[in-house]
Amino acid sequence: MYILQVNFEYPGITPEKAAALNDPARATPFLSVQGLLWKIWLNTEGGPKVGGLYCFDSRANAEAYLAGPIVARMKANPDMANLTFQIYAVTEGPSRVTNAPVPFLSQAAE
Numbered sequence: 001m002y003i004l005q006v007n008f009e010y011p012g013i014t015p016e017k018a019a020a021l022n023d024p025a026r027a028t029p030f031l032s033v034q035g036l037l038w039k040i041w042l043n044t045e046g047g048p049k050v051g052g053l054y055c056f057d058s059r060a061n062a063e064a065y066l067a068g069p070i071v072a073r074m075k076a077n078p079d080m081a082n083l084t085f086q087i088y089a090v091t092e093g094p095s096r097v098t099n100a101p102v103p104f105l106s107q108a109a110e
Helices: 015-020 024-032 059-066 069-076 092-097 105-109
Strands: 002-009 036-043 049-056 081-089
Touching: 002 059, 024 036, 049 059, 059 069, 059 081, 069 081
Parallel strands: none
Antiparallel strands: 002 049, 002 081, 036 049
């Protein structure tokens, strides 16, 4: 399993605009992302810094997501700045011990 960490900023965002970005309907397109097991949405409570943690079933699917249309729209969005992307392999042994919310780790321990 692989975790993709995405971070970016919305310079000059107002708290009202930040709240509007938390509409659950925005999550729907992620349901069809190939190999995405889950996504955690992150924000700095109305501030300009936001991001996400994505759990993918393979590095290839994480890389395909980075090359796909959602990330292309992010990169083209003039309201977004300082985009960063990093893929990490999940270290399963210690993650299992600390009850990481990563699918299949608990099954692997049985």
